[in-house]
């Protein structure tokens with residue numbers, strides 16, 4: 001297996017205690033994940049891996065995702081425009097400041 005250059009963890013609102021869906025899933029994070037994967041493919045960024053996660057504990061700023069290895073925490077990723085900004089940040093090497101939450 002070849003290690004990915006980047007790994008994007010998208011909050012899927014999963015909770016260990018079985019609590020119903022949280023903020024990010026209700027706000028469409030899983031649907032945006034499909035757009036994210038499609039856009040990465042369109043840009044030829046096959047070395048960027050996308051995974052869904054449990055609650056990232058920043059619900060008040062969701063939908064949220066994290067980009068590694070940079071450790072960029074993004075919030076309010078609720079549109080294709082926001083996803084494009086995240087991908088642009090990976091390509092450029094500079095964080096998308098308007099969506100950075102940590």
Ligand code: FES
Nearest residue numbers: 011022024058059
């Ligand atoms: S549900 Fe996404 S951060 Fe909590």
